[in-house]
Amino acid sequence: MNNESNIIEIKNLKKGYDHGQTMALNGINLEIKKGEFVSLMGPSGSGKSTLLNMIGALDRADEGSIHVAGYNLMEKEDFSQFRSKEIGFIFQFHNLIPNLTVSENVQIPMLETDVADEEMVKRANKILESLNMGHRIDHLPTKLSGGERQRVAIGRALVNHPSIILADEPTGSLDSKTGDIILKILREIHQKENVTLILVTHEPYVAEMADRKINLMDGKIS
Amino acid sequence: MKFRSLLLKNITRNKTRSSLAILGIAIGVATILGLGLVTNDLAESTQNALTADAADFSVVYGTTGGGGGQGGAPGGGSSPGGQQLINETKVTEIQQISGVSKAVGVLRTNVDLNDTSNSTSSTTSSSTTSDSDGNMGQGGQGALQMMYSVIGIDSSDLSLDDIVITNGTAFSSENEVIIGEMAAGSLNKTIGDTITISNQTFTIVGIYETGNFQDDSGVVMSLDKLQNLTGNTGMVSLILVKASNGTDATSLAETIEDTYSNELTTSTSLSGMDRMNNGLEVIESASWAVTLLTLLIGSIVVVVTMVKSVVERTREIGVLKAVGWTSKRILTMIIGESVVLSLLAAIVGIVIGVGVVEIISMAQIIPGIQPAFSPILFLEAFLVAILLGIIGGIYPAYRASKLSPTEALRYE
Structure with missing residues (x-):
């Protein structure tokens, strides 16, 4: 990367579907600094989630360059270690594993690391307590409210101490009051941990909370 | 959280589906185990029946190198069937060798037992002469001769020659014989009938089977009688030897060959074993299928x-x-789940398999079945289960591991 303070550098990034008939990303150029809180705004189909997936190495671009936390994501390699160490995903639908307890769900990302079993439990429970979920560690996700589930999902995203949190409409499935609580938690984490936070939303008031607001339209930054 | 706890939790997630899968695989394991138990029993009982008393090898005239010709050796006599005979004293000598449990002399010859001159009688007349090969042939008959074996052996030693009486009793006097199943069939003879050999009439007191086509096409009488009939008193064609318990038969055969290096050689008679092996191979092939x-x-x-x-x-x-x-x-997780599923199924399958075979055995549903349990069989059942888990898990695991994360996350 050219600039040491940039954790993400994207140049002329393109991604098409249906053999290039539909361009989800059509020449994105973007730099995000370490510890920055950025919101990605735009209507449905503007390319917000696609860009987030590119940054998280869940998908691969067709053209351009993308460097995240020192990794060149255009290289053909397995980026599971990158995702495990550097990225914390939060989805609109929490995507918790229903047959695992709250604590076990948070421990899932650590199974791919060298963390010892006891340490896993300790670390997961500590994070859950910080998210006011300490009283729910042995409960199954089905017994939790939407807001509680999303807090567990936040715990799961944070447990490996990632440098970047990618949140794809984290309040999209919540009522406004619960959504505000989740946003407050995310903002606190960003401030306390100095973690880079990229938040996809189509709610303008949510986008305004970020240090920087990026608007996407038809696969381009507008 | 341990990775293995995750596997177990995933299996118990859909209890109905997992239970049905376990039952399906368990029935397979039970079938394999049940077949194995029965096949092992068949193998054991057949082997016991055929080899319990049979000789380990036979001693015949000749040199170890395979050459040596027919005559000239000390103790050699006349030769029914073209075979050099052995002096019966050798039987006693071999019996004295360390490691020999039993040594039994046997005289063998061939004779034409067809009775074309007296077809209405149940007896078979033949005027026996000794042909150039020493066979007791029927003179003056233009018809195609069918030769039958005549074996002379003491009635107490029949089992050493793989002779199993299937009907009647063993001969107890010199004018009694037993007849092979094939000879009985072709000559239309049964117990109580008489048969004439070398102008002497014998009463058939039993029917026997050896599994050897040639031996089953013949008659067996006392050794002394056959020696008298053929004029080979004190001579035998071969000596059947059974090794003592704990003695290696091959080493014992080598000792005998070394002791009589220019005179006697040994050979393993495998007719019974061959028959057993062939039968077992068929059973095992069916079991494998x-x-x-x-x-x-x-x-x-x-x-x-x-x-x-x-x-x-x-x-x-x-x-x-x-x-x-x-x-x-992800690949390990899915294969691990399928292996754990299969191992649980193996436990259930073993319980079902052993239970069903025990019930069949105790209730005598199939007479004679006595399950032969062996640790190897249970190990095989577990290995089969693990194999099933791995084979069955490969495709779904591969499919899961190759899922595109973005497509998987979009899946409804």
Whole structure:
């Protein structure tokens, strides 16, 4: 990367579907600094989630360059270690594993690391307590409210101490009051941990909370 | 949380599906185990029946090198069937050799037992002469001769020559004989009939079977009588030897060959063993065919179960990839789940298999079945289960590991 303070550098990034008939990303150029809180705004189909997936190495671009936390994501390699160490995903639908307890769900990302079993439990429970979920560690996700589930999902995203949190409409499935609580938690984490936070939303008031607001339209930054 | 606890939790997630899969595989394992128990029993009982008292090898005239010709050796006598005879004193000598449990002299010859001159009688007349090969042939008959074996052996030693009486009793006097099943059939003879050999009439007191075509086409009488009939008093064609318990038969045969290096040689008579092996091979082949079929069905059960499980968990697999799980770990998780599923099925299958075979045995539903339990069989059942788990888990695991994270996360 050219600039040491940039954790993400994207140049002329393109991604098409249906053999290039539909361009989800059509020449994105973007730099995000370490510890920055950025919101990605735009209507449905503007390319917000696609860009987030590119940054998280869940998908691969067709053209351009993308460097995240020192990794060149255009290289053909397995980026599971990158995702495990550097990225914390939060989805609109929490995507918790229903047959695992709250604590076990948070421990899932650590199974791919060298963390010892006891340490896993300790670390997961500590994070859950910080998210006011300490009283729910042995409960199954089905017994939790939407807001509680999303807090567990936040715990799961944070447990490996990632440098970047990618949140794809984290309040999209919540009522406004619960959504505000989740946003407050995310903002606190960003401030306390100095973690880079990229938040996809189509709610303008949510986008305004970020240090920087990026608007996407038809696969381009507008 | 341990990875193995995750596997167990995933299996118990859909209890109905897992239970049905376990039952399906368990029936397969039970079938394999049940067949194995019965096949082992058949093998053991057949082997016991055929080899319990049979000789380990026979001693015949000749040199170890395979040459040596027929005559000239000390103790050699006349030769029924073109075979150099052995002086019966050798039987006593061999009996004295360390490691010999029993040595028995046997005289063998061939004779034409067909009675064309007296077809209405139940007796068979023949005017026996000694042909150039020493056979007791029937003179003056233009018809095609069918030769029958005549074996002379003491009635107490029949089992050493693989002779099993299937009907009647053994001969107890010199004018009694037993007849082979094939000879009885072709000559239309049965117990109580008489048969004439060398102008002497014998009463048939039993029917025997050896499993050897040639021996079953003949008669057996006392050794002394056959020696008298053929004019070979004190001579035998071969000596059957049974090694003592704990003595290696091959080493013992080598000792005898070394002791009589220019005179006697040994050979292993495998007719009974061959027959047993052939029979067992057929049983084992059938058992293997059922095993393979069971493996195939079991694999399909595992594949279907695990594919359904993977499809249901597509989005979850996407999440696991998003949080940093490698394709290898996902592959291990799915194969691990299918192996654990199969191992549980193995335990259930073993219980079912042993239970069913025990019930069949105790209730005498199939007479004579005594399950032959062996640790190897149980080990095989477990190995089969693990194999099923791996084979059945490969495709769904591969499919899961190759899922695109973004597509998996979008899966509804």
